[in-house]
Amino acid sequence: MIGEYKFAILGCGNGGKALAGQIASQGYSVSMFEALSESEDFKKFQQEKNLHVRGSISCDGALDLITTNMKEAVKDRDIIFVVVPAFAHKPIFELLVPHLEDGQKVIVTPGNYSTFMIKKIMNEMNVHKNISITEVASLPYACRATSHDTVMVYKQKNKLKIATCPTDKNDEILKIMNSISDIYIPAKNVLEVSLDNFNAILHPLPVLLNIAGIEKNSDNFRHYIDGVSPLVSKKMEEMDEERLYIGKEYDLNLISTLEQEKMYYGLNDSSSLYEYFNSDESPYKEIYGQNVFGRYITEDLPYLLVPASQLAQKVGVDTPLLDMCISLASTLHDKDYMENGYNLEHLGISHMTKEEILDYSSNMIF
Numbered sequence: 001m002i003g004e005y006k007f008a009i010l011g012c013g014n015g016g017k018a019l020a021g022q023i024a025s026q027g028y029s030v031s032m033f034e035a036l037s038e039s040e041d042f043k044k045f046q047q048e049k050n051l052h053v054r055g056s057i058s059c060d061g062a063l064d065l066i067t068t069n070m071k072e073a074v075k076d077r078d079i080i081f082v083v084v085p086a087f088a089h090k091p092i093f094e095l096l097v098p099h100l101e102d103g104q105k106v107i108v109t110p111g112n113y114s115t116f117m118i119k120k121i122m123n124e125m126n127v128h129k130n131i132s133i134t135e136v137a138s139l140p141y142a143c144r145a146t147s148h149d150t151v152m153v154y155k156q157k158n159k160l161k162i163a164t165c166p167t168d169k170n171d172e173i174l175k176i177m178n179s180i181s182d183i184y185i186p187a188k189n190v191l192e193v194s195l196d197n198f199n200a201i202l203h204p205l206p207v208l209l210n211i212a213g214i215e216k217n218s219d220n221f222r223h224y225i226d227g228v229s230p231l232v233s234k235k236m237e238e239m240d241e242e243r244l245y246i247g248k249e250y251d252l253n254l255i256s257t258l259e260q261e262k263m264y265y266g267l268n269d270s271s272s273l274y275e276y277f278n279s280d281e282s283p284y285k286e287i288y289g290q291n292v293f294g295r296y297i298t299e300d301l302p303y304l305l306v307p308a309s310q311l312a313q314k315v316g317v318d319t320p321l322l323d324m325c326i327s328l329a330s331t332l333h334d335k336d337y338m339e340n341g342y343n344l345e346h347l348g349i350s351h352m353t354k355e356e357i358l359d360y361s362s363n364m365i366f
Contacts, residue, residue: 010092051149135190205321
């Protein structure tokens with residue numbers, strides 16, 4: 001332990017439970033919050049207050065509190081992890097903001113432009129607190145809950161980018177995160193972390209190019225194996241070049257999706273995403289099940305592709321493949337993802353120049 005920190009984990013899903021179990025196993029005080037209606041499994045979990053993490057990480061932890069009351073969950077907690085899908089960020093933030101306390105450290109996994117959204121909500125609620133907000137590029141592990149109190153971790157990432165706003169808190173948060181699991185590396189700012197979430201490349205395009213196959217064989221469809229052929233891989237890599245070029249125009253050090261795969265899961269000589277997904281290092285071979293209305297579209301497209309597209313427009317970068325995904329998904333789902341997703345107006349930065357956005361990403365005052 002590096003200090004007497006008290007943690008709150010907002011979200012009792014797979015990732016939230018794995019993280020809570022890992023932190024509690026190290027002797028820290030941990031509370032958990034769940035916003036969904038109380039199921040029988042939740043009531044049992046709430047009563048027992050134990051978590052068991054198995055697989056590539058094996059540990060056991062006892063929790064102090066499991067609650068559906070946000071105020072109760074975060075009161076006097078030093079560090080607040082938000083571990084929910086991006087589509088749940090805004091409602092969770094709206095519950096959290098009124099109960100924030102000076103000195104608290106909020107860490108959002110995955111980040112997905114959450115710093116901008118939290119700041120916008122704080123402004124709207126006229127809440128001003130001396131806090132920091134950290135974004136993590138993605139969940140640190142591939143995991144799945146196997147029962148109400150047990151989570152199976154299939155593979156933990158080897159390295160993972162994080163950044164904190166304001167940036168003068170970076171070193172402190174990095175030290176805390178690496179005391180939990182020594183895998184975190186610093187990014188330039190929270191904008192870099194959000195743009196470097198490789199789910200933007202891995203998920204929407206293969207789903208959109210495999211609609212018929214998924215609909216016919218939803219339960220057994222393997223996204224990375226059945227859905228990614230050499231040609232699909234090539235188009236994913238071209239779309240990744242669009243993302244990298246956006247980062248270059250914003251003076252950010254983005255990492256290609258293929259290099260992230262190797263950084264996360266192990267180096268090899270694969271020269272394409274297709275080759276990596278089928279290599280010995282791939283964590284994806286036994287992941288079955290896909291849905292044309294699932295999170296690979298409904299989360300990653302509105303909360304990663306939409307802001308990336310509008311950031312690109314602001315600096316004159318063409319993103320034809322990225323924009324095609326947004327347009328096609330909007331047509332197939334009968335939903336305007338550009339309007340309903342994290343466009344720059346919703347994030348509160350549409351009026352800003354590139355330079356103002358970069359400064360805001362590093363020096364935001366909450």
